[in-house]
Amino acid sequence: MSLPLLAELPAALQPLVSRNATSLRNAVAAVDGLSLDDWNEQRWAEFARVAAASDFVLEQSVRDPAMLLALAASGELDRAFAAGELCAQVAGAAQAAGSEDELARNLRRQRTRQQVRIIWRDLTRQADLVQTCRDLSDLADAAIDQAYQWLYPRLCAQFGTPTGNRSGLPQQMVVLGMGKLGAVELNLSSDIDLIFAYPEGGETVGVKRPLDNQEFFTRLGQRLIKALDPITVDGFVFRVDMRLRPYGSSGALVLSFNALEQYYQDQGRDWERYAMIKARVVAGDQQAGAQLQDLLRPFVYRRYLDFSAIEALRTMKQLIQQEVRRKGMAENIKLGAGGIREVEFIAQAFQLIHGGRDLSLQQRPLLKVLATLEGQGYLPPAVVSELREGYEFLRYTEHAIQAIADRQTQMLPDDELDRARIAFMLGFADWASFHAQLMHWRGRIDWHFRQVIADPDEEEGEEGEVVVGGEWLPLWEEAQDEEAACRQLTDAGFADAARALKQLASLRASPQLRAMQRLGRERLDAFIPRLLAQAVEHADPDLVLERVLPLVEAVARRSAYLVLLTENPGALRRLLTLCAASPWIAEQITRFPLLLDELLNEGRLFSPPQAPELAAELRERLTRIPEDDLEQQMEALRHFKLAHSLRVAASEIAGNLPLMKVSDYLTWLAEAILNQVLALAWRQTVARHGQPRRSDGSLCDPGFIIVGYGKVGGIELGHGSDLDLVFIHDGDPQAETDGAKPIDSAQFFTRLGQRIIHLLTTQTNSGQLYDVDMRLRPSGASGLLVSSLGAFERYQRNEAWTWEHQALVRARVLVGCPQVGAAFEGVRAQVLGQARDLDKLRAEVSDMRAKMRDNLGTRATQAGLGPNAFDSGVAFDIKQDAGGIVDIEFMVQYAALAWSHTHPALLRYTDNIRILEGLEEVGLMPASDAILLREVYKAFRSAAHRQALQKQAGVIDAGQFVDERRQVRRIWGELGLT
Incomplete structure (x- = not known):
């Protein structure tokens, strides 16, 4: 090896490499037929690095020089x-x-x-x-x-x-x-x-x-x-x-x-x-x-969120730390603070907690898991970047330590020569600069580790460790008399301390708690003081306790959920805020505790995704589930719906989403789910019977659409809305499918429709997806479940009632075949755009509205006080009473049916707001009236949303919206409706 190459090495390593080069030359010379003559300067430079670092490679090469030369000659060292x-x-x-x-x-x-x-x-x-x-x-x-x-x-x-x-x-x-x-x-x-x-x-x-x-x-x-x-x-x-x-x-x-x-x-x-x-x-x-x-x-991988995994990892880490201290292994880069094991613990904590539900976390390589944690939003990119860089630095260091003698060790050496070797291998001029970088990464890893694994009871302070909510533990454990307990509750802000105390006693005495095992009871005893400590921070702690204790009782036997809230004070805070604001949310989380997962990520909770991201997220979730695992697919769909419904409600409560956006998101959610449900039902039905055919002999793929009516058609879904759907296909009813068990296309599409309804309405552990109403299909409940496009057109032209054409105003293709969808839009435009006798139309619309008021309105209307009884002192049904939502909807539908013959642009949209804007644009309604109706309509719907979130019917005090209702009835009359 030439001297210039040797001179490039650190001075401490030059004698070692020189001796090792001599040893290799002597070993090669001792074997007939071997030579180092074809080793160029690059190969000697590589040897210098290896010989400086690894006694093992040098020993094996000297022992069997033919092996090393064969590796070099074959190119295996280079590729x-x-x-x-x-x-x-x-x-x-x-x-x-x-x-x-x-x-x-x-x-x-x-x-x-x-x-x-x-x-x-x-x-x-x-x-x-x-x-x-x-x-x-x-x-x-x-x-x-x-x-x-x-x-x-x-x-x-x-x-x-x-x-x-x-x-x-x-x-x-x-x-x-x-x-x-x-x-x-x-x-x-x-x-x-x-x-x-x-x-x-x-x-x-x-x-x-x-x-x-x-x-x-x-x-x-x-x-x-x-x-x-x-x-x-x-x-x-x-x-x-x-x-x-x-x-x-x-x-x-x-x-x-x-x-x-x-x-x-x-x-x-x-x-x-x-x-x-x-x-x-x-x-x-x-x-x-x-x-x-x-x-x-x-x-x-547990199917529920398993935050008990953190307790287990924390215990394991404590045992490791004890062993490290006992054996003096602080310099162990695997087990010591900020070591390799801590990065592994961070990744595997998320895997154990979330992996049962998020299948993307069910993988083995740590670097891939870290990438998934970043991609799925579990950890910020900056954190993942530090963990990745720190982990790679530690693993390279580990390899450098082990390469020296092929020994299984992760201890930093105290020998000066070995230290010089490691610093050189890692690219540092000396041990001090290497060690400083090593300690930087260990410090960052340990800090991130403590953020994930740290015990929430451990708060550094002058007094040492303080148990969060510890002042409430005696009250929960009945270690003080009732008078003292009531005084503590009153002093903390409870309005009815006796009632709160009774609620806690009822929880203690409930069958669920009596049946708890020791570990579960310990988790509950750790959680309740935290709950009380955060409840008293709210303006109405009585209400918070009343709404949250049913959830506690519901999850008592699945105490991992209590661990989730104990380990994540922010999630508990968001839970109490949402439950205080909405009993509907409280009930949803109590019925489906898996929703607690959504409280962990504040940014995600209050920022629901846009329509494309929503559809992509659901598609990605389902692709991770085997196609033949129907149970898991149905659960995934339901969990997706529950989670995103909660995000929308939380965003609405927080003021992040106005009414129109709430309806948009809920409608996008329904469309994303329907798209996947159709795909799932199609695969299953085709797998059994093969594909149906069109009249020209081509295969349907799928030749089927789901049409939304009512709120989903009008992009006005609310919390808990059902779906008004109609199924239409363009298959040849007489042609048979091409599968092993062929049936005619009419049967095929009927079974497809039944499958869709089954997937949407079946109750599983996570509830059902949607209630489905199919009564708006041709001939209603007595008609075929699925209509061909031709049959649908004939019915709409020849048999449909005016109220069915009113419903068609709000009809919109939600998912399915684009070609069939375009043909449906053509039929809709022709049916709605036909010239009509306006006197007859006004009479039919007015009669239908009167029947609805008589059957569905409040008692004031039913008692004969009339549609203008705004000051009678009775309640007001926001939707059904005179001057309410349905009046505005009927006016919009009347206008579309009356004037779309000459103004086809009125049929472009299916939602009331944009149709009203269209009426204003073409001069069919004064701007002041159109604006008024839009604002009143949004105000009514906002009020209905608030009622829904409070789990109350859409009936409010009659003293509200009096002027708005009068204005709606005025415009109703000016349109000639009675």
Whole structure:
């Protein structure tokens, strides 16, 4: 090696590299036929970096210089392997073995060769962190699987082939790789954590003395470990750690799938959930392994929000910290404060909490999980960026430490030479500058870790730790007399302290609380003081308590929800604010506690997405669910609707959304859901019967539309609105579908419509999506569920009543085939745009309105006080009474039917506001009247929304809106309506 290259190294490392270069030259010279003559300056520069950092590579190269020169000559030091290439090399070595001893020797030599290559490329930065970890993990996968493939047939020849009792099929073992191996994140000197399993009990066949399957696979597992783990003159392949299996070192080496499932269901501990996140089938029967992971997934990922995971991680971290202190491991970059493990804990806390519902978090590699946490809004980009950079710095440091001697350690060295090596490998001039950067990243990671994992009871102050809400604990635990408790409640702002105390006592005595287990009761006892401490910050704590305690009782048996609110004071604060503002919201969250998830992210809660983002979010959620998992798809749709309905209501209460935007969002939400429901129903119906055909023989795809009437058609949905729908298709009713079970198109579309209604209305754990009203279809309840476009047109032209044409004014295609949608719009325009006898039209509209008032209005109208009885002192039905919402709607519909023949632009929109604007623009209504009707209409709808959020009927005091109602009736009369 030339002196200029040596001079580029830190002074402390120059003698070491010089000695190592000499050692390599001497080793090469000692072997006939070997030469370093073709090593150019670049290769020596790479050697200088490697020789400065890794005694292991130097020792192996001196021991077997032919191996190093072969790696260099083949170009394997200079390129990434193609997919499967590394496995092929390991497989070749394993298959060449004629005995178990030879298998062990070949695998060890292959491991040494690959390890030299991987460390070389890592230290010369020809491979980045992800590639290095992937190569190491691929090496482990290949070694385990090739050893297994070599051993299995030989054990079958000796002991018979294991066969399942139930299936009668040959059995193979499944090897689960845990931890870093499972996540494809092995470091340069990782051990491998494994769990062995087999599908079912039985015994071997084909021999005189059969073995029980468990005994067979135990022997196989023992031999597999022997092939990989022991240190021989050739080194080792991988250190094998089996302690993550059920019952640890004292448990059976191999268990059946049933035994594993039973263990995790009955005895699985929190740390085992944490470990199982990264489990991956690394060897054996991949298909059976996928079935095993499906069995174990419910243990790892709970379907509800599981904030108890934070408690478990906090406990694990405390145990680790105790061990770090006991063993003096503060300099351990994995386990110490701000170490690798803390980044893993942050990511896996979110996975355990949310992964049951957000399937995008069900993945193993940490860097991918961090990217998902950013993309899904769980963590801000700046936080993820710091965690990623800090983690990568720590992992590169870990590799530098381990590359020195191929030792499994994460401790920073105290030897000056090794410190100089690590600083050089990480690109620093000296140890001090490296260590300063290391401590910067450890400090940032530890700070972020404490934000996620920190105990909310721990508040730093002069007095040390203070329990939040601790002043309320004696009251909750009945450690003080009733008089003192009432005085405390009164002093804190409760208007009726006795009633509040009684409500708390009723909660304590409820069957749900009496049935709670010890852990749940501890969580409740931690939560109630926090609830009271925040309730008294509100203007009406009595109301807050009254509305929130039913929720507490409802979730008492699922105490993970209490942990969620305990761990997230901001979420509890938002819960109390929303419940105080709206009993409707309080009831929704009580019925569906999964909505508590929405309270965690304040920005998301009060900023519902626009229509395209809404549709994309739902589409993305459903793509993560297998197409054949109907139950999960229905739950996902319902949760999506509940969550976004809550966001809209919260935004409305907060004043972030005006009335018109509230209706827009609720309508967009319905359209996004209907779009996915149609797609789901279409797939299911086509899978059974095939696709229907049009009259020209082409396949319908889907040749079907869902038309919205009423509020959804008029873009005026409110909280809890049902959907008025009509289904229309353009298939040939006589033609049959092209599937294995063909039916005619009329039957097909009827079944499609039934499927859609089923998906929308079925009650699941998360309620139903929508109530659906189909009575506006041709011939109403007695008509066909789905009409062809031609039949719909004939009915509207020849049979429909005037009130059905009024309803058609607000009809709009929501989802479905664009071509059929355009044809429907043409039919609608022709039907509504026909010339009409205005006297007859006014009479029919007036008669229909009178009937509605008589049947649906308040008692004043029904008692004969007349449509102008505004000052009678009775209540006012915002929607049905004279001068109310329906009067305005009928006037708009009358105008559209009367004048769209000469002013077709009136049919462009289906919502009342824009039709009124159209009437003003073409001069059919004075601007003052059009403006007045628009403002009154919005005022009425705002009042109705407020009533809905207060869980009250749309009936208010008759003294409200008196002048507005008079003006509405004036315009009604001026249009000639009676």
